[in-house]
Structures are given as structure tokens and as C-alpha cells.
Amino acid sequence: MAFEVKATIATFGGQLLKLSHESTSTKTPMAVSIYLPPAASTQKVPVLIFLSGLTCTPDNCSEKGFLAAAASKHGIAIIYPDTSPRGAGIAGEDEAYDFGTGAGFYVDATQAPWADNYNMYSYITSELPALFFGDAAPATNFSAKLDASRVSITGHSMGGHGALTLYLRNPGAYKSVSAFAPISNPSACPWGDKAFSGYLGADKEAWKAHDATHLVGSDVWKGKDLKALIDVGTGDNFYKQGQLLPENFEKAVKDAGVTGVTVRYQENYDHSYFFISTFAQDHVDHAAKYLL
Numbered sequence: 190m191a192f193e194v195k196a197t198i199a200t201f202g203g204q205l206l207k208l209s210h211e212s213t214s215t216k217t218p219m220a221v222s223i224y225l226p227p228a229a230s231t232q233k234v235p236v237l238i239f240l241s242g243l244t245c246t247p248d249n250c251s252e253k254g255f256l257a258a259a260a261s262k263h264g265i266a267i268i269y270p271d272t273s274p275r276g277a278g279i280a281g282e283d284e285a286y287d288f289g290t291g292a293g294f295y296v297d298a299t300q301a302p303w304a305d306n307y308n309m310y311s312y313i314t315s316e317l318p319a320l321f322f323g324d325a326a327p328a329t330n331f332s333a334k335l336d337a338s339r340v341s342i343t344g345h346s347m348g349g350h351g352a353l354t355l356y357l358r359n360p361g362a363y364k365s366v367s368a369f370a371p372i373s374n375p376s377a378c379p380w381g382d383k384a385f386s387g388y389l390g391a392d393k394e395a396w397k398a399h400d401a402t403h404l405v406g407s408d409v410w411k412g413k414d415l416k417a418l419i420d421v422g423t424g425d426n427f428y429k430q431g432q433l434l435p436e437n438f439e440k441a442v443k444d445a446g447v448t449g450v451t452v453r454y455q456e457n458y459d460h461s462y463f464f465i466s467t468f469a470q471d472h473v474d475h476a477a478k479y480l481l
């Protein structure tokens with residue numbers, strides 16, 4: 190299925206393209222944006238995927254995350270997917286900010302009425318790579334510009350959970366991972382409890398396959414060196430309310446004997462894009478270490 194280019198915006202020497210396409214995973218139109226650095230006009234560039242948090246569209250991070258500044262310098266493309274299907278027509282999908290629209294949690298729902306459309310895991314891990322790295326359409330032939338063999342992943346909050354879990358579930362698919370204020374142990378926090386109950390059902394065993402704190406010590410992730418950078422603000426109200434639980438992830442990492450995980454607690458920073466933009470360069474630099 191071809192991309193439709195909705196906007197082309199010059200920024201940091203490259204271009205931000207706002208795209209739309211019909212998705213086979215969600216059975217809805219999906220918005221997705223891509224930042225192409227200047228280097229993409231002369232060579233294939235590696236890719237960093239940024240998974241956004243609750244309520245976000247591709248615009249939040251591309252407008253105020255400032256990842257493109259460092260990505261331009263390194264010659265790295267950034268893909269900004271949406272956070273859920275929109276307009277699926279499911280009763281109740283727009284009732285809450287933390288479930289349904291804007292809150293797909295990067296899982297494939299198994300429960301009615303969500304299972305037909307809420308398939309963000311497949312969307313991010315299968316459909317989007319096929320679209321960007323395959324021959325989607327002559328006018329938007331990204332496969333000539335992007336190097337499918339060099340992809341890293343990052344994300345914020347719900348998207349930090351997405352980045353960590355997709356990375357841990359797909360060894361070798363991504364060169365490195367990072368996260369801003371990730372929901373690190375969704376099975377044990379109110380956001381995760383609500384989302385996983387709705388999308389995955391009451392059996393908490395099924396939740397473990399989408400919980401970074403469980404995955405890191407499991408057979409799914411076979412590596413030892415995680416190549417992970419995580420930032421959490423100590424002034425983040427969601428951290429204080431126990432929605433993020435990075436300490437649980439750190440303990441699981443230690444118990445599993447996994448190395449290569451840096452978790453930084455940033456004094457006073459909150460959950461917002463002021464926090465993300467402050468540390469954006471560090472996260473792009475982290476990805477660049479493994480992509481370039």
C-alpha cells in the first residue's frame with residue numbers, strides 16, 4: 190500500500206515528511222512521519238524509530254522532541270509512528286486518554302472488540318518495516334534511502350514500554366534501545382493493568398510477554414549486553430505515582446545478570462517534552478554508537 194505525502198517540511202537541513210496510508214494491521218488509515226537527514230539524499234541512512242506516549246500523534250515528538258537536530262548531524266532517519274488506530278469505530282474507544290485511541294500500548298489485542306484493529310505490535314514490527322524498506326510506491330520509495338539492516342528503537346512513557354518490549358522480543362531486529370520515562374513494569378502499574386486487562390484479557394500470564402521487567406530475564410531475550418539507555422525525571426508525577434517503576438526493571442536486569450543498561454535519574458525533570466528535548470541528543474548519540 191502506498192504512502193500519501195501530506196506535508197513536506199524543511200528542518201535541521203533535512204525534511205520531515207508527514208505520511209498517511211491504509212493499514213492492514215489496524216484496518217484504518219494511519220498517520221506516520223519520517224525525518225530524512227541531509228545524508229539521505231546521497232546514501233542509505235540508518236533508522237531510529239521513536240514510539241510516542243499516551244495521547245500522542247506523530248506530531249508531538251517531531252515538533253518538540255528535537256531529536257532531528259542530532260539525527261541530522263549523524264545522518265540518521267527518524268520514524269515517528271502513531272500510538273493507536275484512530276476512528277476504528279469501536280464503542281468507547283474515545284472515552285479515556287489511557288485506553289483506546291492514543292493508547293495502543295504496542296501490543297496485538299486478543300480481546301473483543303479490540304482485536305480487529307488494535308494490533309500496534311504487528312504494525313510497528315512488521316507492517317511499517319515492509320512499507321518503509323520495501324517498494325511502497327515510486328514517489329515515496331524510501332527503500333532507496335533507508336538501510337533496513339541498521340535500525341534502533343526509542344520511545345517515551347507508553348512508547349518507552351514499547352521500545353523496550355519490542356527490542357527484547359525481537360533479538361537482532363534493533364541495534365540498540367533507549368527510553369524516556371518508560372512504563373517499565375506495566376503488569377504492576379495502573380496504566381498497564383487497565384490496558385493489558387482490556388487488550389490481553391484477565392490472564393496475567395499473557396501480560397508477561399509484553400512487560401520489559403519480565404522479558405529481560407526470560408528465554409525470549411537471549412543476549413547479555415542490552416545496549417540500553419534510560420532516562421527518568423525525579424520530578425515526573427507519573428514516576429512518583431508508581432506508573433513507571435524503573436527500579437523494578439533495574440532489579441530484573443541485575444537478577445538476570447544482564448549488562449549494558451544505563452538508567453539515569455534526572456533531578457527535577459518532569460514527564461514532558463521539556464524533559465525529552467533536553468536529553469534528545471544523548472539518546473540519538475546512543476543510537477548512533479550502534480548504527481554508524
Ligand SMILES: N[C@@H](CCC(=O)N[C@@H](CS)C(=O)NCC(=O)O)C(=O)O
Nearest residue numbers: 242243244245249286346347461462
Ligand atoms: N493527558 C494525560 C497525560 C498524558 C501524557 O502525559 N501523555 C504524555 C505521554 S505519556 C505526552 O507526551 N503527552 C503529549 C505532550 O506532552 O505533548 C493526563 O491528563 O494525565
